[in-house]
Amino acid sequence: xxxxxxxxxxxxxxxxxxxxxxxxxxxxxxxxxxxxxxxxxxxxxxxxxxxxxxxxxxxxxxxxxxxxxxxxxxxxxxxxxxxxxxxxxxxxxxxxxxxxxxxxxxxxxxxxxxxxxxxxxxxxxxxxxxxxxxxxxxxxxxxxxxxxxxxxxxxxxxxxxxxxxxxxxxxxxxxxxxxxxxxxxxxxxxxxxxxxxxxxxxxxxxxxxxxxxxxxxxxxxxxxxxxxxxxxxxxxxxxxxxxxxxxxxxx
Amino acid sequence: xxxxxxxxxxxxxxxxxxxxxxxxxxxxxxxxxxxxxxxxxxxxxxxxxxxxxxxxxxxxxxxxxxxxxxxxxxxxxxxxxxxxxxxxxxxxxxxxxxxxxxxxxxxxxxxxxxxxxxxxxxxxxxxxxxxxxxxxxxxxxxxxxxxxxxxxxxxxxxxxxxxxxxx
Numbered sequence: 001x002x003x004x005x006x007x008x009x010x011x012x013x014x015x016x017x018x019x020x021x022x023x024x025x026x027x028x029x030x031x032x033x034x035x036x037x038x039x040x041x042x043x044x045x046x047x048x049x050x051x052x053x054x055x056x057x058x059x060x061x062x063x064x065x066x067x068x069x070x071x072x073x074x075x076x077x078x079x080x081x082x083x084x085x086x087x088x089x090x091x092x093x094x095x096x097x098x099x100x101x102x103x104x105x106x107x108x109x110x111x112x113x114x115x116x117x118x119x120x121x122x123x124x125x126x127x128x129x130x131x132x133x134x135x136x137x138x139x140x141x142x143x144x145x146x147x148x149x150x151x152x153x154x155x156x157x158x159x160x161x162x163x164x165x166x167x168x169x170x171x172x173x174x175x176x177x178x179x180x181x182x183x184x185x186x187x188x189x190x191x192x193x194x195x196x197x198x199x200x201x202x203x204x205x206x207x208x209x210x211x212x213x214x215x216x217x218x219x220x221x222x223x224x225x226x227x228x229x230x231x232x233x234x235x236x237x238x239x240x241x242x243x244x245x246x247x248x249x250x251x
Numbered sequence: 252x253x254x255x256x257x258x259x260x261x262x263x264x265x266x267x268x269x270x271x272x273x274x275x276x277x278x279x280x281x282x283x284x285x286x287x288x289x290x291x292x293x294x295x296x297x298x299x300x301x302x303x304x305x306x307x308x309x310x311x312x313x314x315x316x317x318x319x320x321x322x323x324x325x326x327x328x329x330x331x332x333x334x335x336x337x338x339x340x341x342x343x344x345x346x347x348x349x350x351x352x353x354x355x356x357x358x359x360x361x362x363x364x365x366x367x368x369x370x371x372x373x374x375x376x377x378x379x380x381x382x383x384x385x386x387x388x389x390x391x392x393x394x395x396x397x398x399x400x401x402x403x404x405x406x407x408x409x410x411x412x413x414x415x416x417x418x
Contacts, residue, residue: 028311031314032314032315032318033318035318036318039269039273039319040319043273103274105272105275106283107283107285108283108284108285109369109372109388109391110321112321141321154321154322155372155376156321156322173383175388177387178283181383
């Protein structure tokens with residue numbers, strides 16, 4: 001009878017391939033823990049030539065430089081006056097960071113945009129992102145060169161809002177489509193189509209008075225709650241440039 | 252150099268999946284929704300390399316995609332199950348049958364991944380207002396299933412040919 005012995009070279013740890021898989025696995029765990037920052041920075045570099053409005057931005061900057069010396073004082077005075085009227089004393093232009101949208105996922109459940117400014121530019125997690133129209137979302141993670149923003153339409157998004165006409169706070173939650181839902185925790189509230197929503201003065205996440213959206217439709221009351229669909233003022237699928245507000249609302 | 256690219260084509264394609272995920276080409280979408288890109292790579296890879304490799308690379312893909320999406324939900328279970336299932340499918344010699352089968356298999360895989368993801372969202376946000384998530388989520392799943400099934404015959408057959416050639 002042949003004595004069949006297990007050959008030592010057949011052990012799994014003697015196979016180079018298994019160690020390679022293990023190394024790849026460890027690397028991917030690192031990527032996962034670092035929230036994909038390597039990938040995001042890699043994408044930053046390869047997408048750089050395709051960023052929106054590079055040429056237009058240079059033209060605008062050049063012409064604005066020529067005019068700025070003349071208009072600076074006038075604009076500053078106007079700006080101060082308007083900020084006083086709009087109650088925006090907490091923020092100033094020096095607190096804002098302009099950023100371009102280099103990737104956007106606005107369909108399905110993953111509703112996020114990636115901006116070309118990251119932690120090296122001073123972007124912090126929790127910063128508010130606004131675009132033409134109003135609030136877009138909140139910075140959820142940053143890498144060295146990029147920052148990722150959870151949009152208001154994401155199922156993960158929950159922000160406090162203020163309904164100006166009836167002077168009441170509500171909760172805006174994303175539902176995975178383009179119109180998030182407003183939840184008001186009382187069923188006898190007289191909310192109407194066309195009511196305007198802004199960020200809540202009571203919110204600890206957002207600066208107050210940032211325009212958000214308009215009530216699109218009101219649903220029937222259920223379990224002593226009233227819900228409404230909101231049409232957002234800022235359209236993430238059209239916006240190429242945004243402002244990151246570095247306002248610390250807790251101060 | 253060319254030989255290297257041909258030989259490593261499967262890994263090069265693997266690296267580019269998250270890039271397409273970032274790129275999110277709107278002109279390929281429907282209702283703002285994209286096909287479920289990772290399945291296009293996972294199907295031919297698993298069919299050639301078997302279930303074990305399918306499971307391992309399903310896990311790898313899930314880890315990468317989870318790291319680049321902001322949500323606290325995971326795509327790993329769906330991709331692992333798909334990797335295992337795709338590995339048990341034999342390559343059909345009939346080109347026409349094979350093409351249609353890629354579409355059907357990817358449709359079902361996309362439905363499975365989408366449903367598992369949706370269940371996680373439901374589980375986490377379970378409350379009285381859960382019903383608000385239903386209609387948009389069903390729409391998301393169906394649009395994704397349709398697009399994945401539509402593009403799968405075109406992309407999977409090409410990738411299968413490339414991966415076979417690179418072996």
